[in-house]
Amino acid sequence: MPTVIHSSLPLWACLASLLAAPVIVLFGREPTLREATTFAAGLLKFGLVLAMLPWVLDGRTVEYTLIEGIGGIHAPIRFRVDGLGMLFALVASSLWIVTSLYAVGYMRGLHEHSQTRFFAFFAISLSATLGVAFAGNLLTLYLFYEMLSLSTWPLVTHHQDKEARSGGRTYLAYLVGTSIGFALPALIYTWVKTGGEISFGPEGILASTDIGPAQGMILLLAFVFGFSKAGLMPFHSWLPAAMVAPTPVSALLHAVAVVKVGVFCVIRVFTGVFGVDLLSRLGVATVISWIAGFTVLASSLIAMSQDNLKRRLAFSTIGQLAYIVLGVSLLSGHAVQGSMMHIAMHAFGKITLFFCAGAIFVATGRKYVSQLDGLGRRMPVTMAAFAIGALSVTGLPPTGGLLSKFYLVWGAAEAHQPALLAVYLISSVLNGVYFFPIIHRAFFRPPIDAGEDTPGTGCCAGEAPLACVVPLSITAVASVLLFFFPGLLYDLSALMTGGK
């Protein structure tokens, strides 16, 4: 059994950006100081997370209980860092630094209003993301989950216009509605069933209770639909609605932080609350895999028909998330490991695509796929990064996406699910179908005249400002590096599956 280290590092990792928020508001007047605080907080957070990496790598978990007495019986705010938590935290905190750089470029490029509020809430939502990553019991998980929904609302409705208002309304209706409607009763039902013990441990919380298949099914469905940030159909339409947000928000939050929190919670439910062996005994996980399978196919088909670039990327994200949920619900070792690795791979890939979409908007003001003809010549670096990102998301060789998809497919075969195996393959093809026309259009089509573009503030002949181009190239290169050096990801995800 891995020994347990008690240290308050996870608490400080969460609080790093939360405490930065008031400082950011203090420096509201001086933008440079404000941006410096954001970066300092980003680096500090990433450093704290890295500090815990060695412990976690050799199989130990870091635990810390904040307030003993909260919640009456055994439900204090507790942090517990294990392989899965560490993997997600690394991804989130590292990408936050890159996104902050991008956001500065983007916001200044478009002279956005009330930027202090933007960066303050950005910091708060990151602290909530890490809170979910390090949550030690269901109550803390739910607490930071709700905090994330609320702190991202002002970001989604940043433009404060009619579209933002309706987008924000659907965003909250789905997220807060499903979490209170499904997740809270499921949470309390678990608390009742286990007589007060809701902390995550090596084996599932409910492993020791005699929960029947019917109750198990209802509870699992309530949890999975309760954590609607995972974007499973029919509770997925908050994600396209959230595209009204400025691109840095869509990039980090709706490609990496918020959606991955949803999937992370689903994986926690599968591994931490139920435990893989209880689920296989009850045989209820197959329903989830069918739902996820349907979501994968449906979202890929819808993505093909979307002309708005960001909405197409949004539906592609829904599809990729359903990959991960499908992988976990297969309950086979490799599939679970594949889904965990896919969290990272998809994060890097999709964030690159969103960065490119934002750069195109900043440079040329274009938003629709049909307008992207011949953009390759004008913005070579951006479009190249876009191509790499597309490769990674579809899972083709030079990028990391291939590895995680390979494990997922291997897991599906291992779990003797030929139909789901087919779903994986078909959807990979569909991914290609909705990404490659964009690349073809950008590089092999004559450029439409740039007359009606807004005079972009691009620096070198039409490219977005440097502060936008540099981050997207970093993430593009990173997704390629992940293909060649997946060691770190492999070890972390092996901890969760192998370690059991």
Place this chain on the structure above:
Amino acid sequence: MDLLNQYLIPHFNYWAYVILMMIGMHAMIVKNNLIKKLIGMSIFQTAIILFYVSIGVKEGADIPVLHHHAPEVAESHTPAADPHHAVDPDHYANPLPHVLMLTAIVVGVSTLGMALAISQSIYKDFDTLEENEILAKIKQGGPGIDV
């Protein structure tokens, strides 16, 4: 017949107070004029006082003032000595309901006083005491509706 003398005759006081109370309550709820509601309210409260006092009545008992001891008490200053013959409780009415009802009377007066003051200030604002007229005035956006 037994219905009469088992339920009605020995319990006439309870029938009396309930009927009185229901008259008061009916007036409070149904009457349109505010002052009539207040009259109903005082009937309602007085009925409860009647109920309480009727509990404490003992057949052939005197008022709860221990009078025939007055002379000896004056000179026999023996505090500890029990008076030569113990007081027989059945000779004196039950004092407790009377104490409680003093409070209820005081409460009744205070509520009535305050209600009259409020109805005066309502009359000052709406210059009518009929509830339906007041509600009509409010509906057409009477004085200071949207405070």
Place this chain on the structure above:
Amino acid sequence: MSEQLPAILLVAPLFGALLIGVASPGDPRRAFPIVLLSLSISLAATVALLTKVVSSGPVDYFLGGWAEPLGIGIQLRVDGINALILVFIALIGLLTAIFSYRGPDDGEPTDKAPLFYILYLLLCVGLLGITITGDAFNVFVLVEIASLTSYGLVAMGSSPRGTLAAFNYIIMGTIGASFYLLGVGYLYMRTGALNMAQIHSLIALPEVAASQTILVAFLLILVGVWIKMAFFPLYGWLPNAYTYCPSGASGILAPLVTKVSVYVMIRVMLSVFGAGWVFQSAGWSQTVVWLAVIAILAGSFIALAQVELKKMLSYLIVAEVGYMVGGAWLANHWGMVGAIYHILADAAMTLCLFLAANIFVKHAGGGRIDRLEGLFRRMPVVAGAFVVGALSMIGVPPTGGFFSKWYLIRGGIEAGQWPFVAALILSSLVNAVLFFRIFEVAHFGRKPADGHHHHPPHADGEPSPEQQGTIGETTGSDRKPRLTAVAPLVAAAALVLLVGIFSGPIVEIIRGALQGMPHVGAAAPLIGR
């Protein structure tokens, strides 16, 4: 002096009120320090009492020294259930006193302030007295004190609808108090005793427990207390009373009066009739829980239809009362714990919401919800506190509101009362819609609703509220809210969070008090384990 605490916490505000009457009926400046002093003394006394109860168990105090034959004198009793409520009454009284620094309403002529403070202090005496007393009839006297002062506070405002609301409040309040008095009369007629503990021991006798009079007495007391707490069918008086009364009054009435009536119901159920007697037939608890479900749903949905902010919050109080009554009548341990805990959590969040609403109505022009634009920018601190209160009402951790739902839902699940659980969840969702509608108005302000393609260049950095003064013409005075109004509001928001974060110790105290009672005593045997 330490064993005289129960008397001290009542005498201090009483003498405070009398001192104001004698010293300065005229000018408010001398009255305010007296109010603060007397309320802080009683707050200190309640906190000392709480520590005494936690360390050495329930405290009994016999007025006039009449202890030996139980039932002769009047007994005050402080145990795990009411110790915390006493602290909250004194604390909320102090905070609202600071809030109404310049008399009942900022706009009011301040020479009515001393009278307002006298009524205010005597209301605190009434509420503290109700919570601490162990004598059934004494509860009636103190209920009357609390009611009369509330009628006075509601009626002394300048708005005509306030006086009309006060009149309805008097009629309904008198019916409620008289039903309670009649219930105590029936109890006295059948048991011959007025002391709660004595009645409890007499009701334990089989022939008394089975008697019809005791049943009618219980129904009368129940209906009387339900009217006082505005339980669903009998809530007619509450919305107008709390909307059109002076702002200082709504700050003290809304959080406490209905909650203390819920406490009276729980005290009567547990200490007078005993949980064993009350839950003897499952039919009762089933019907009352159904009534509570209707109360919760009706309160929430009517609130959804409201246009005025304070009226909406008043209907939410009706829904919250449904939570507490439903929780208490689930007839199991966690339901009762949840109900008692919710008294505290709901008092804190209602205080926070009503203080914020008063400031909004005063400074953001009118009570209507759609006139609250741009509040997050113009009054960030006040809006922030309002958000904390709203999150607690929705039930988002770590606020108090979440944990009361946490225990109530657990009680509901263990008692198998699924409609109650569903009602709790549904009302949380409705609250979410209610409050996010307000956040949306407050967040968006009346900006031109242009598309966000080509952004008109804005001044970089955060436009300070002064610059933003042009957000629509606000009829309310544009001055910033006074510090004495904002400080108690921030304290109230902190209280909401503290009730949530320290819900563990609070629940341990409550569970200690419930030990050994049938039905609600030990934790119910777990399903399945």
Place this chain on the structure above:
Amino acid sequence: MKWIGLIAVVLTGALLLSAVGDFPDFGDPKSPANGGVGDFSVSQYYITHTEQDTKVPNVVTAVLADYRGYDTMFETTVIFIAGIGIIAILRSHPPGGRRGPAHPIDATVDGDHQRIIIGITCRIMIPIIQIFALYVVAHGHHSPGGGFQGGVMLGASFILIGLSRDLQAALARFSERRFIVLACLGVAIYAGFGLLCLLLERNFLDYGVLDGFFHTDPVMARSHGIFAVEVGVAFTVTAIMFAIYANLSSKGRLDEGL
């Protein structure tokens, strides 16, 4: 609306009378209230023990002011609240010592015959009423009387001044500031005696400990304590009765009464 009221009333009435069979008979000395359940009866204890506890023959006054003195203290506070509430609601410009327009007090100025007759008879009667009222307050120990009854009579005498002559005459003798202070003083006396017992390390309102103060044995101290408390009640009731009359009759302006 009418039907709802009727149905509610009939239902409540039925509920109230549903247990008639179980009620004790009227006047039955052995009913639970009079004779007690089991071995102990609260009211019988009062009757048998008032003599030795407080030496006050009138059991009701003893129970009112000593055994359940806490109730009566709050009762006096209820009266006090009613007065303050009415002043707060009606008074347009509340107390601040600003006196109303003081015009000359002359009962016979307009030569109205009835006025002279009323004026003279009231002038004779009022002092007698006031003395009798004080007697009722003082004699509460031995006869049905006490603070409330005496206080009301005393208040009524001032109201009689207001009625027979005019409100200004009554206010001249019993001005607004004076009756507010008197009302506060009454409750202060009551609570003050309770506080005195508190300061002497005994429970609130435990007059027995005041034997040093009254220079008598503890039991007589209780009797004196009861009397002192009754005086406090009388003050408050007098002041508030007059305050209610003055404010209600002049709609809060305290200029001319009925």
